[in-house]
Amino acid sequence: MVRKDLSITFMGVKFPNPFCLSSSPVGNCYDMCAKAYREGWGGVVFKTIGPKHYLIDEVSPRFDALTKEAEPFVGFKNMEQIAEHPLEENLADLRRLKKEFPNQVLIASIMGSNEEDWEELARLVTEAGADMIELNFSCPQMTSHAMGSDVGSNPELCRKYCQAVRRGTKLPFMAKMTPNITDMCDPAVASIEGGANGISAINTIKSIINVDLDKKVGLPIVDGKSSISGYSGKAVKPVALRFIQQMRMNPKLKDVELSGIGGIETWEDAAEFILLGCKNLQVTTGIMQYGYRIVEDMKNGLEHYMDEQGVDRLEDLVGLANKNIIPAEELDRDYIVYPEINKDKCVGCGRCVISCYDGAHQAMEWDKDSRRPNCNHDKCVGCLLCGLVCPVGAIKPGERVLKAGRKEKNLKKMVLQDTMEKL
């Protein structure tokens, strides 16, 4: 039975484990957060609390899901804004949660429409007992352009609002970034300069995920119309990881503490964010689909991973992958890895041949009689698309050959493509 300590200190606060609800429908009230704490979440980011004057009025329906083949939930679209409960009620919930769950971390997410709002909200949630604060600069479906991702894509507003929050609290706080921007580093740097102690990323991606072909309108349909709104879930993980990496590579941000968000469902997803530099992790879509219980396997799986890696502190895994992600121009372009086909494992579907012809370099040849593929090395460029489409994992990276006229620069043992290894 594996037993590893998952505790980690993030922005000066010790978390029993790095897993938190992100600010969203999953942490909307006392009962929800209390249940999440009981099921083992290390922390909760309570659904974003807005100023008293900003009234929330939601649409119905408000969600939609992107599917692919038999997968019911590749990505998820959400139109909900910030907490709809009255300010006083939210603050009362915060007070009660902190009192009843003193050892788990309570993070208040706030969003104002001007400096006064931000300062006041920071003061209120501090008084209510929050351990730290997250500034929501990033919700892409607010009904006010003075709030949400319009703020997060404007570095100067980020800086100003961070300064306002700093006036209202002594607590550590992080700024939650929007991915609806070319370079996240600009608002992140501005936030840190404004006084933020950390950055969380990413919020949802502006999207239209389905269009009803008869009614000619996006989904979900609200009285015959629809809007662009935030996209999340497994499908956005690659985008989130990219922003995390870019911030870690920025000289002004490289030591800033990060909370990773975007498509985390399994311990493997979590470990990826950790290896790319996150000390804290936030989840919503996975919970909306499967429930708070997913934390059990994320925690246990991460403990097993620590055990395999021979580390006793989760912190020792943070950022280990950053150095291995380098600019494309620096990659070794001197060799080709040819596919190795296991003809016994092969079931003779020919998908590799189809994909190689139509999507690559026409190197995979087909023996009609035996129904088996064969790779022609004269044509093969070693892209290994074949291995990715093979349904039985019969094609793996094989012989590695230097391109004509190139010299071996790097005698290090080649790391085989992990995605292929998993097949």
Place this chain on the structure above:
Amino acid sequence: MSKKYQEEYEVAFSPRLVMEEASRCLLCLDAPCSASCPAGTDPAKFIRSLRFKNVKGAAETVRINNILGAICARVCPTERYCQAGCSRSGIDKPIDIGRIQRYITDFEDALKMDILEVKEDNGKKIAVIGSGPAGLTVAAELAKEGFKVTIYEKEAKAGGYLRYGIPEYRLPNAIVDREIDRIVKLGVDIVLNTKVGEDIKVEDLRKDNDAVIFAVGYSQGKMLDMFKDNRKVIKAVDWLKKTKIRKGNVKVPENVLVIGGGDVAMDVVTSLKLLGCPHVTDVVYEQFSEFRASKKELMNAQEQGVTIIDGYVPVATGRGGIVKFKHRILPAELKIKADLIILAVGQVADVDGLGLTLEKGEVNVRGVRIPDTNMFFAGDIAHGEKTVVWGVRSGKEVAFEVKRFLGGKK
């Protein structure tokens, strides 16, 4: 594909296929599967772990609950238990929980995971008589709690019916070995070739131990009077034992008649077919609608081409392997001549010299302890179904009661 006696009949899941199967799981609220295992297995939890890529966690869930997890995965008639209430049946068919559990325990073995922990020695000694499912389970559960446990087994190897009964194609002895190795590693001693009541007295065990647990099981096949001394007749358990010990190297005649319709009968007829017997005829007392054998085993037998005749009862025998049957309800008769007749008409316990009184095959005492003694009983001779999973259940229950009876440290 032609199947062999020495190879597992059911093909194992590959990593991709097990994920496909786990993805069929609806991850229900208050999952029916987890409420219906006699041994307390929580399939909903281990399938969810698998689904969320935590296979090691899944292995922990299986193993901590069931010391015979890899065996149950293969032999349990899951259609009667965990799979019976599966919500997925509302769409198509239940999740193949047994095969998923097999994948998980195979994974555990492949990675040589060491999941179980043993508490500090509590100074108390336990003797267990019999090393079948119930004996192994009660021994392992008590060893984990810090008891010093010794199992006494009359045969040359441990495992009882698991080793000497269930055929290799359904439960390879290599799997039985691995499960027993794990139990030995918990600190359990197994004394082989020792029949309690003959080689060692129950009284001596009682004196030397804080508790004695009878887990002798139904090791003997039943005989029907009309077949007594008939040289063409062998009892199913004896035939299965011989066949498993010899790894299938037994002489199989052209034409075999099997009488009986339970899982033991199915084990016999399918084994015969896998060993190349051309004509296997199984005559069964029950009609198909009331069959006792698990659906899977019945299906395998039919897939192998066994002739199954239902509703007939043997009424007389003739020379040279002739048996006459009458239909239980209809005015019909049947006469079959066979080279070999195998009787699979039930089993009984061998309690000679143990001082136990059985009533309808079970110790006629309420609970699991013989009143005013330190003697407990588990498995087939205790009240309940006579299956491996019930043996596990009984072993766990008796371990709990022994622990309660003996209390904490000495």
